[in-house]
Amino acid sequence: ATMPPLLSAIANAGRHGVLVKSAVVMERLGQVNAVALDKTGTLTEGTPKVTDIRPLAGSGLSEGELLQLAAAVEHPSEHPLARAIVDAARTRDLDIPLVEDFTSAPGTGVSATVAGRTVAVGSPTRLLRAGTHRVVAVATGLEEDGHTAVLVMADDTPVGVLGIADRLREEAAATATALERLTGIAPVLVTGDNPRAAARLADEVGITDVRAGLLPQDKVAAVKELEQTGRKVLVVGDGVNDAPALAAAHTGVAMGRAGSDLAMETADAVVVRDELATIPTVIVLSRRARRLVV
Numbered sequence: 001a002t003m004p005p006l007l008s009a010i011a012n013a014g015r016h017g018v019l020v021k022s023a024v025v026m027e028r029l030g031q032v033n034a035v036a037l038d039k040t041g042t043l044t045e046g047t048p049k050v051t052d053i054r055p056l057a058g059s060g061l062s063e064g065e066l067l068q069l070a071a072a073v074e075h076p077s078e079h080p081l082a083r084a085i086v087d088a089a090r091t092r093d094l095d096i097p098l099v100e101d102f103t104s105a106p107g108t109g110v111s112a113t114v115a116g117r118t119v120a121v122g123s124p125t126r127l128l129r130a131g132t133h134r135v136v137a138v139a140t141g142l143e144e145d146g147h148t149a150v151l152v153m154a155d156d157t158p159v160g161v162l163g164i165a166d167r168l169r170e171e172a173a174a175t176a177t178a179l180e181r182l183t184g185i186a187p188v189l190v191t192g193d194n195p196r197a198a199a200r201l202a203d204e205v206g207i208t209d210v211r212a213g214l215l216p217q218d219k220v221a222a223v224k225e226l227e228q229t230g231r232k233v234l235v236v237g238d239g240v241n242d243a244p245a246l247a248a249a250h251t252g253v254a255m256g257r258a259g260s261d262l263a264m265e266t267a268d269a270v271v272v273r274d275e276l277a278t279i280p281t282v283i284v285l286s287r288r289a290r291r292l293v294v
């Protein structure tokens with residue numbers, strides 16, 4: 001017997017490096033008419049590097065001490081920004097002190113007790129309630145250059161800012177173009193990162209609809225809002241922060257290499273080797289298979 005179209009399509013998607021978890025998913029991929037792409041780890045490579053270390057005057061910290069403090073708190077975290085900070089400390093041969101009471105808030109940052117001090121590392125806008133601090137200017141400057149600014153606070157006082165940059169995936173812009181050309185869908189950018197860095201990257205990729213500064217539940221709300229206008233949304237993401245949106249969307253696709261275990265488990269399909277360009281391909285495969293089925 002010849003293989004049913006949806007099963008052939010699954011095999012075909014597999015040859016392109018996309019693991020589609022079921023025939024139902026293979027069918028749903030062809031129904032989507034909106035695509036929401038995450039930024040960090042999805043459009044970017046997900047291996048960011050620390051580019052700037054700026055202890056605040058008056059913090060009493062050297063560059064090395066600031067990096068060491070941040071690395072200690074980030075050590076237990078899986079987040080790509082955490083890995084960048086820990087790697088930067090290791091590259092400089094800094095000891096990474098052990099911490100206690102580690103907590104992590106997806107889309108915001110991490111905190112822990114280091115040598116008796118409560119240290120928080122994360123998004124400046126989330127950690128600073130009022131925007132009056134001197135660090136805001138430093139952070140904004142970094143963000144305008146397309147960096148992610150990471151604030152370090154000790155006992156509720158800002159002590160420094162790290163600038164972190166991630167490379168755009170080589171195929172990011174071509175994927176956005178191919179998506180429009182092959183499927184007629186203009187993608188939306190949904191990111192927890194700051195609006196300035198998001199706008200800068202969206203410009204490079206050719207995305208005009210940008211939703212930034214989103215917490216995990218805000219990504220869900222963005223998906224729901226798109227679905228209220230009658231659209232069926234495909235979410236592509238990699239992080240723990242993307243899991244709720246991957247679950248809420250009509251179809252969720254996770255990145256396999258940059259991706260967290262939670263994202264891969266929650267998603268309906270996995271782009272095994274992170275080849276973003278396969279996203280339009282699987283939508284087309286599904287549409288073709290559906291025409292053969294019905």
Ligand code: ADP
Nearest residue numbers: 039040079082107108109122123191192193241
């Ligand atoms: P994205 O949606 O682009 O993948 P995330 O939701 O993972 O981004 O993160 C959003 C923002 O939350 C980051 O830009 C950063 O400011 C902050 N953040 C999240 N986790 C961490 C962490 N472990 N260390 C520092 N900052 C973090």
Ligand code: MG
Nearest residue numbers: 038040041239
């Ligand atoms: Mg991400």
